[in-house]
Amino acid sequence: DAGVIQSPRHEVTEMGQEVTLRCKPISGHDYLFWYRQTMMRGLELLIYFNNNVPIDDSGMPEDRFSAKMPNASFSTLKIQPSEPRDSAVYFCASRSTGTGADEQYFGPGTRLTVT
Amino acid sequence: QKEVEQNSGPLSVPEGAIASLNCTYSDRGSQSFFWYRQYSGKSPELIMFIYSNGDKEDGRFTAQLNKASQYVSLLIRDSQPSDSATYLCAVNTDKLIFGTGTRLQVFP
Numbered sequence: 001d002a003g004v005i006q007s008p009r010h011e012v013t014e015m016g017q018e019v020t021l022r023c024k025p026i027s028g029h030d031y032l033f034w035y036r037q038t039m040m041r042g043l044e045l046l047i048y049f050n051n052n053v054p055i056d057d058s059g060m061p062e063d064r065f066s067a068k069m070p071n072a073s074f075s076t077l078k079i080q081p082s083e084p085r086d087s088a089v090y091f092c093a094s095r096s097t098g099t100g101a102d103e104q105y106f107g108p109g110t111r112l113t114v115t
Numbered sequence: 116q117k118e119v120e121q122n123s124g125p126l127s128v129p130e131g132a133i134a135s136l137n138c139t140y141s142d143r144g145s146q147s148f149f150w151y152r153q154y155s156g157k158s159p160e161l162i163m164f165i166y167s168n169g170d171k172e173d174g175r176f177t178a179q180l181n182k183a184s185q186y187v188s189l190l191i192r193d194s195q196p197s198d199s200a201t202y203l204c205a206v207n208t209d210k211l212i213f214g215t216g217t218r219l220q221v222f223p
Contacts, residue, residue, distance in 0.1 A: 042215035091158055102147060102207055106158035
């Protein structure tokens with residue numbers, strides 16, 4: 001299996017621009033998570049989906065952030081408009097209900113820089 | 116008070132020594148506990164999980180849980196330079212909450 005796939009790996013954009021991050025979970029996994037990691041705040045859960053349905057979006061910072069999961073193999077996290085404080089590494093993770101230990105498998109991350 | 120607290124380090128230990136990483140959590144209802152390792156520029160990977168009070172051993176790694184004290188730790192025996200990484204403690208309440216991590220440096 002290819003693991004969780006994220007694109008792009010790096011994104012540099014100017015303040016005010018729209019940014020779209022993409023994730024393909026591991027085939028067969030029914031949970032998908034979006035995290036943001038910064039030095040100051042560590043790894044924070046933004047939103048997670050179960051069977052393509054958003055379950056908890058309480059970690060989404062504000063209305064500028066939105067996430068969708070149109071099907072079991074694809075999800076997007078969109079920031080519009082982007083701000084410099086959004087600069088971080090964004091991770092997508094997935095897991096299967098059937099696996100033990102709630103093990104989440106992380107993608108390689110997207111490093112976002114907003115100038 | 117943060118939900119999951121870790122000392123940021125760095126924790127420096129010589130090769131072959133035991134590294135002890137600690138974590139405290141605030142939610143007494145937490146049921147499962149995880150240790151992730153994250154190399155610089157890479158994504159977190161799960162190395163240990165524990166559900167019950169006591170010790171759980173896996174190779175050179177031992178996870179220890181004390182629910183009464185709301186404390187979980189990770190011991191790494193015979194530390195190797197390749198163990199140098201940031202170790203993230205995560206606690207499952209209704210979702211995984213991560214600590215900010217402890218950076219471990221193992222020097223030859």
